[in-house]
Amino acid sequence: MSIKGRIFGTVVGAAGLAAAAGAVGIARQNRIIGNRAAGERVEFGELRSPRRVVVSDDAVDLHVEIDDPADFGAPAPADDDLTLVFVHGYSLNLDCWHFQRAAYRGQVRTVFYDQRSHGRSGRSDEDHCTIEQLGxxxxxxxxxxxxGRCVVVGHSMGGMSVISLAEHHPDxxxxxxxxxxxxxxxxxxxxxxRILFPMLPLGLGGRFVGRAVRTLDRGHRVVDLARSWGHAVADVFTDRYAFGTDEVPVSYVEFVYSMLNATPFxxxxxxxxxFATLDNFDHLEALSRVPTxxxxxxxxxxTSVGHSRKLHSRIPGSSLLECEGAGHMVVLERHKEVTAELDDLISLAQAGAAR
Structure with missing residues (x-):
């Protein structure tokens, strides 16, 4: 493999990084179920709403889009209705929630935003590129x-952001x-x-990977150019490391590649x-207070399934859905299963709000 292929293959290894409900919740859930295939009728990246800006504590502009049911022909939600807040993963952007966004349009108020330095959000100072800051x-x-109140949904690094929120803002x-x-x-x-160099043996992680990242970062413009050259290689690695054992449509692979490639090295x-210093398993208590x-x-x-099993064991009352054969981009690969699980979560949250 050429050097440009090896560089790009290295980079694309980052794959980004209800029974308790009452009749009202169940009726709403049934409406959502009928809408789960909506994303298959819309091209990736075409679900948009007017830009809003939320300014972070350190003055970074965060790009936010809100889908209000009233904008899609449904009654306007009351202020105390639930809002869903979606948080994307490493090297991705808010478009990764394509299927969930399509499913909930006109059903529930939803908020999507690009994390700092990702997508359309402003660039962060390197010192503030931390999981704590994302929380x-x-x-x-x-x-x-x-x-009003909300349900927070995080994928990959977005899930780490949710855990950080629970640690630093448990109230x-x-x-x-x-x-x-x-x-x-x-x-x-x-x-x-596992985040950046999944094609290397695990024993070659740690300091070796850190040195490689620092070296590549010094020539990041060359790396970005090499990434744009290595499209065919990118597709192979994206398919291998973002998805599971089942064949997925080429359009899914191309979509993930486009998000990864749009993130500067x-x-x-x-x-x-x-990621090397992340250690928050002792800070999960707040998540046990709500349906998780x-x-x-x-x-x-x-992030192998063992991590999810450990989270489940550490968060009393949580549920665990293991999607057999699916990979890291389960939100795309098994979007109907993911959305069904979110339906149940919403119903449980609604039941809690009614008490």
Whole structure:
């Protein structure tokens, strides 16, 4: 394989990083079930709403889009109706929630935002590219965009952001935040090689990977150019490490590739150290106060299913959905199963709000 292929293959290894409900919740859930295939009728990246900006504590502009049911022909929600807040993963952007966004349009008020330095959000200072800061950012998004109560849904690094929110702002849980979903994520113990260098033996992680990232970051413009050259190689690695054992449509692979390729390598390098030091398994207590759904594919090569099982064991009352054969991008690969699990979570949160 050529050097440009090896560089790009290295980079694309980052795959981003209800029974309790009453009749009202069940009726709403049935409406949502009928809408789960909506995303299949819309091209990836075409679901848009007017841009809003939430300014973080350190003055980074966060790009936010809100889908209000009233904008899609449904009655306007009351201020105390639930809002869903979606938080994307490493090297991705808010478009990764394509199927969930399509399913809930006109049904529930939903908020999507690009994490700092990702997508359309402003660039962060390297020192603030931390999981703790992402938790503070999520708090600011909730403060500015959620009039009532909410359910927070995080994938990969977005799940880490939700856990950070629970650690640093536990008072929100059970009050403002009535439910949480942790998808393909972890609270620690992650070999950084699984995030960035999944094609290398695990024994080559740690300091070796860190040195490689720092070296590549110094020439990040060349790396970005090489990434744009290596499209065919990218497709192979994206398919292998983002998805599971079942064949997925080529359009899914191309979509994930486009998001990864749009993230500058300097941003990849800025966040990389945060994964090596992540250790939040002792800070999950707030999540036990609300319904928490944990979802993962059994063939996830980035945050393996063992991480989700450990989260489940550490969060009393949580549920665990293991999608057999699915990979890290389970939100795309098994979107109907994921959305069904979110339906149940919403119903449980609604039941809690009614008490």
């Amino acid at each position: 503070h950012d999520l708090r600011r998004v909730i403060e500015d965009t959620v009039p 929100l849980f059970g009050d403002k935040v009535l439910g949480a979903a942790l998808i393909s994520t972890t609270a620690g113990g992650l070999d950084p090689g 300097a941003v990849v390098a800025d966040f990389y150290p945060a 759904a944990i979802i993962c594919g059994t063939e996830d090569k980035i």
